[in-house]
Amino acid sequence: MNQFFSLFIPMFTMLFVVLDPIGNMPLFLALTNSPREGYREQVAKRACLIGFFILVVFAFIGERFLNAMGISLPAFRIAGGIMLFIVGLQMVFGGENKQEADEDKPEGTNDVAIFPLAVPLIAGPGTIASIVLLMSSHNGNVFSQMMIVFTLAVVLLANYGLFRAAAWLSRIVGETINTVISKIFGIVLSALSAQFIIDGVKSLL
Numbered sequence: 001m002n003q004f005f006s007l008f009i010p011m012f013t014m015l016f017v018v019l020d021p022i023g024n025m026p027l028f029l030a031l032t033n034s035p036r037e038g039y040r041e042q043v044a045k046r047a048c049l050i051g052f053f054i055l056v057v058f059a060f061i062g063e064r065f066l067n068a069m070g071i072s073l074p075a076f077r078i079a080g081g082i083m084l085f086i087v088g089l090q091m092v093f094g095g096e097n098k099q100e101a102d103e104d105k106p107e108g109t110n111d112v113a114i115f116p117l118a119v120p121l122i123a124g125p126g127t128i129a130s131i132v133l134l135m136s137s138h139n140g141n142v143f144s145q146m147m148i149v150f151t152l153a154v155v156l157l158a159n160y161g162l163f164r165a166a167a168w169l170s171r172i173v174g175e176t177i178n179t180v181i182s183k184i185f186g187i188v189l190s191a192l193s194a195q196f197i198i199d200g201v202k203s204l205l
Contacts, residue, residue, distance in 0.1 A: 007144060011134060011151040018126045021159035025166040027121065030091055030185035031112045032167075033178050040167035046113035048160040051122030055152055058123070059131045059145075073129050074203035080120035081196030087116050088193055091186025122159065125196070 032040045058065075066073070131152065138144035170178055 004147070007147045008151055008154075011148060012155060014130055014134070015127070015152060015155045016158065018130045019122065019155060019159060021155075021162045024121055024159075025162055026181060026185045027189055028117065028163050029166050029170050029178065030182040030189070031087075031117065033182045035175065040170065041164060043113045043117065044160055044163035044167065046111075047117035047122060048156045048163070050114055050118035051159075052153060052156045054119060054123040055127060055131050056149060058128050059135050059148065059152070062128060062132045063136065072204070073125050074200040076128070076200075077125040077196050077203070078200035080124055081193040081200060084116055084120065084193035084196065085190055088186050088188075088190030091182055091189065120196075122156070125200075 028040075028044070032043050034040075066076070131148070134148050135145055138148065
């Protein structure tokens with residue numbers, strides 16, 4: 001039991017801080033501003049499940065995959081920053097509600113659960129780097145590596161709970177406030193994406 005907690009607590013703290021689900025709550029609200037019943041709950045579940053799957057894949061083959069493709073984490077960060085910046089601009093200047101506009105499109109098209117929530121907000125460069133680092137530091141220790149996967153599942157379960165709490169709060173404040181939040185955090189997301197790009201460029205220099 002002591003070994004369990006000695007591994008779980010630092011791993012949980014590291015992944016929770018890097019993932020920052022509390023900081024992502026307003027962005028989740030802004031990206032899922034739709035009157036459809038249960039829409040936010042559905043998106044939250046899909047985003048966390050997809051993010052978990054991607055991170056588990058990267059945990060076991062991520063370092064080898066990136067090396068084989070010749071992709072560095074700074075380059076990954078820059079690419080993610082550019083994509084997030086485009087989403088931020090759409091949130092600020094977009095006219096009609098994005099989720100309503102996408103209702104008639106094929107399933108999976110422009111799915112915010114996949115992009116930008118699962119990637120790169122959940123499975124982003126920071127989280128991927130943390131997972132790869134943890135797995136490499138416990139290379140050959142099956143118990144420790146299974147603990148990493150378990151801890152990741154707990155962190156994403158907490159992330160899902162916080163997203164659900166955000167959805168509940170949004171029903172209280174009303175549609176007008178939700179629209180204002182969407183515009184404000186579109187600006188915040190643009191700034192965050194710009195910082196992603198700056199950090200990526202600094203790492204390459």
